[in-house]
Amino acid sequence: MAAEIAVSMRGITKRFPGVVANDNVDFEAAVGEVHALLGENGAGKTTLSHVLTGLYRPDEGRISLYGERVAFASPREAIDAGVCMVHQHFRLVDRFTVAENLMLGDRSGAGRSFRIDSTAVESQVRELGERYRLPVDPTARIWQLSVGEQQRVEILNALYQNARVLILDEPTSVLTPDEADTLFETLRLMAGEGRTVIFISHKLHEVKAVSDRVTVLRAGQVVATVTTADATQQSLAALMVGHDLETERRSRGGEQVGAEVLKVEDVWADGDRGAPALKGVSLTIRAGEVVAVAGVAGNGQRDLAEAIAGLRPCTKGTIRVGGKLLAHADPRDAFDAGVRYVPEDRLGTGVAPNLSIAMNLQLRSFRRTSFGPLLRLGRMRANAEEAIRRFEIKTSGPQMQTAQLSGGNLQKVVIAREFSGEMAVLVAASPTRGLDVAAVETVHSYLLDAAESGTAVLLLSEDLDEIQALNDRIVVMYEGRLSDVVNRESIEEIGLRMAGGAP
Amino acid sequence: MNNSLLIVLIASGVAYGTPLLFAALGELLAERSGVLNLGVEGMMLVGAVMGFWTVQRLHVTTAVALAAAIGVAALAGAMMAAIHAFLVITLRASQIVSGLALTIFAGVYGLSSYLGNNLNLADQPASHTFTAFFPSSMQKWPIVGPIVFGQNVLVYVSWACVVLISLYLSHTRPGLNVRAVGESPAAADTMGISVTSYRYAHTIVGGAFAGVGGATVTLAITPQWVDGITYGAGWIAIALVIFAFWRPELCLVGAYFFGALEALAPQLQARNITLGPTVLWTSSLPYVMTILVLVVVSSGTARRRLGAPSALGVAYVREER
Numbered sequence: 001m002a003a004e005i006a007v008s009m010r011g012i013t014k015r016f017p018g019v020v021a022n023d024n025v026d027f028e029a030a031v032g033e034v035h036a037l038l039g040e041n042g043a044g045k046t047t048l049s050h051v052l053t054g055l056y057r058p059d060e061g062r063i064s065l066y067g068e069r070v071a072f073a074s075p076r077e078a079i080d081a082g083v084c085m086v087h088q089h090f091r092l093v094d095r096f097t098v099a100e101n102l103m104l105g106d107r108s109g110a111g112r113s114f115r116i117d118s119t120a121v122e123s124q125v126r127e128l129g130e131r132y133r134l135p136v137d138p139t140a141r142i143w144q145l146s147v148g149e150q151q152r153v154e155i156l157n158a159l160y161q162n163a164r165v166l167i168l169d170e171p172t173s174v175l176t177p178d179e180a181d182t183l184f185e186t187l188r189l190m191a192g193e194g195r196t197v198i199f200i201s202h203k204l205h206e207v208k209a210v211s212d213r214v215t216v217l218r219a220g221q222v223v224a225t226v227t228t229a230d231a232t233q234q235s236l237a238a239l240m241v242g243h244d245l246e247t248e249r250r251s252r253g254g255e256q257v258g259a260e261v262l263k264v265e266d267v268w269a270d271g272d273r274g275a276p277a278l279k280g281v282s283l284t285i286r287a288g289e290v291v292a293v294a295g296v297a298g299n300g301q302r303d304l305a306e307a308i309a310g311l312r313p314c315t316k317g318t319i320r321v322g323g324k325l326l327a328h329a330d331p332r333d334a335f336d337a338g339v340r341y342v343p344e345d346r347l348g349t350g351v352a353p354n355l356s357i358a359m360n361l362q363l364r365s366f367r368r369t370s371f372g373p374l375l376r377l378g379r380m381r382a383n384a385e386e387a388i389r390r391f392e393i394k395t396s397g398p399q400m401q402t403a404q405l406s407g408g409n410l411q412k413v414v415i416a417r418e419f420s421g422e423m424a425v426l427v428a429a430s431p432t433r434g435l436d437v438a439a440v441e442t443v444h445s446y447l448l449d450a451a452e453s454g455t456a457v458l459l460l461s462e463d464l465d466e467i468q469a470l471n472d473r474i475v476v477m478y479e480g481r482l483s484d485v486v487n488r489e490s491i492e493e494i495g496l497r498m499a500g501g502a503p
Numbered sequence: 504m505n506n507s508l509l510i511v512l513i514a515s516g517v518a519y520g521t522p523l524l525f526a527a528l529g530e531l532l533a534e535r536s537g538v539l540n541l542g543v544e545g546m547m548l549v550g551a552v553m554g555f556w557t558v559q560r561l562h563v564t565t566a567v568a569l570a571a572a573i574g575v576a577a578l579a580g581a582m583m584a585a586i587h588a589f590l591v592i593t594l595r596a597s598q599i600v601s602g603l604a605l606t607i608f609a610g611v612y613g614l615s616s617y618l619g620n621n622l623n624l625a626d627q628p629a630s631h632t633f634t635a636f637f638p639s640s641m642q643k644w645p646i647v648g649p650i651v652f653g654q655n656v657l658v659y660v661s662w663a664c665v666v667l668i669s670l671y672l673s674h675t676r677p678g679l680n681v682r683a684v685g686e687s688p689a690a691a692d693t694m695g696i697s698v699t700s701y702r703y704a705h706t707i708v709g710g711a712f713a714g715v716g717g718a719t720v721t722l723a724i725t726p727q728w729v730d731g732i733t734y735g736a737g738w739i740a741i742a743l744v745i746f747a748f749w750r751p752e753l754c755l756v757g758a759y760f761f762g763a764l765e766a767l768a769p770q771l772q773a774r775n776i777t778l779g780p781t782v783l784w785t786s787s788l789p790y791v792m793t794i795l796v797l798v799v800v801s802s803g804t805a806r807r808r809l810g811a812p813s814a815l816g817v818a819y820v821r822e823e824r
Contacts, residue, residue: 076695
């Protein structure tokens, strides 16, 4: 198919202070194709798409759409030219209805009138939803919708704006496997109509499943553009990381599983919005065991992690560590009992971003190391230097501001701090989200080290690959309840449970 | 009947509540666009002094003088708000610090005192004042007479403003846009809505409303100028916006409620009714209520549940890194 070129980017360079995010990137996508943009986190995929959609201006290079040179000064200009993007963090107004959100950007359709009249827009949304298999109630407010539905709204918005080029940034990170499959069908449908879909991902199987061609980015540069049919997951992975991935996983199951360490019994707790987020959760983890909790974000995983770490009050139920009952919502008591917590939001909850690395490493233990009310700075510094060496944290020194660290190194700081003292239970919530492949491997090996040394590990994750790689036992969390997975259910069955279906 | 305590309280509640209502509507516009303006008290004081100055200096008919005074007061408030807008929108300074600074700058011993003393406005009766708009025969009608027809023209203007702002926010495109800017500036920006211009416009217009509110005090309620004449009305107005869940029609109800609380002490005194040992507690009621409202709603979750614009108080930066 000698297709017409829809998007052509030539020699794009974008620099940020201290980083070249895109270095002389050439990218081309044809009319009617699904083109995947593959690369590790930090490879420059998102930056490139922001350059294309007018959010960033390139320092060098030129962009053409359908053969015509363009230079977008804002996302709006890009939208007017038919280039729309579905961001990783949705750009929707939570309190507005679906129709109102679509009207916001409407410059030519039924929603542009001075007086707001949403009925015309609503009927159009229904029509588009049927045609593209994106069912959403146009009168629903965004906050009432699930994350998957919100994503549909974003795609509908692009269709409503007559997008000819649609860019999706890691669209499946918030979806169950089933929802992802439906999304792929929609994308194929759109490409079949002569639209161009640019699909950003770092997940190989998705890229294989949905795209016609793949452009691989590494460290801000294009490594290759290949036809998907000619590539294998292994060849793509090699292009992405620059060397062959270690395919062998560390074998699990050889360890001795010991006594019950964590015992959660019938725990109920309220979520941030005040509604019950945990509805009678019971869970036991033995020493040396890794229990993985699978589930789509927002089904109570964070609340469970916080309840165990003593950060969220339980309205009912008990949590015991090594037989000792934990005090009600007392993080210090939980820590003293040996609970260690690697939170999902590592920058906001995991560390105090404006403090130095040395300070952050001591946040749990300064009471023991300080001299009365005075901190022993010299000792803190020495401890920090040791931790930096042991956990291979890449930094200019212990006095560096923690916020300046990259995601992987930030996570190492959290882990280094939490791994101090007698660790009985390790609660890790999405510990590798947003990390690149190398950092993921490191974090995984720390989790396995912890299990091997007899810690009860609770892993909460949305990433099924991660869950499969690490677990001794999988439970699925849906709407505040846990259900045990019978030995070795397939990924599809687990996915079905995550979406609330009972296999 | 028209002299009964309840009717008088409601009627004076409407009158006393009008400066609060203007100020609260202005604050509501700014907050709906995501800008918290704690400078309302200062803007009211500057509006109060400039409005009063205008009627003292202009030797024209009452109607023209008063119209000009309202215009000058609005302009004064708008200019103050423009400083706030520049600091918090363009320079992304802390909205709380900037607002407080403006109130201190313009308040007692500040700009408004300086202007009042320098222009020799103290201890003079106003040359022109707002009086009841409808003929006195209509004011004698039972109940509606004093409450509805016994008011000055500013009250009727404020009613029109409530209706217009309410329609604007819920039924027009620019209204939808400003709500989007206050809720999710990133979404609005992506859709091509200029966050900066919407925030500037609504902050400045909001300041003009505060200025008019101040002039209402010096030209209609207590037609004179003394230092700090608004007595914290700006602070009450800020609480009122929260109290009203950011909705103009509820601002009206709340403003009249606080107005009636203000009127309570003098009315009780005039009737020789004593509730409790001292009049102090009745005159402090509006302020106590303000503090209570602010305490109740000051937690983040409560504010979100009450309907505070999500991006209230947060500067918008487009580039993510």
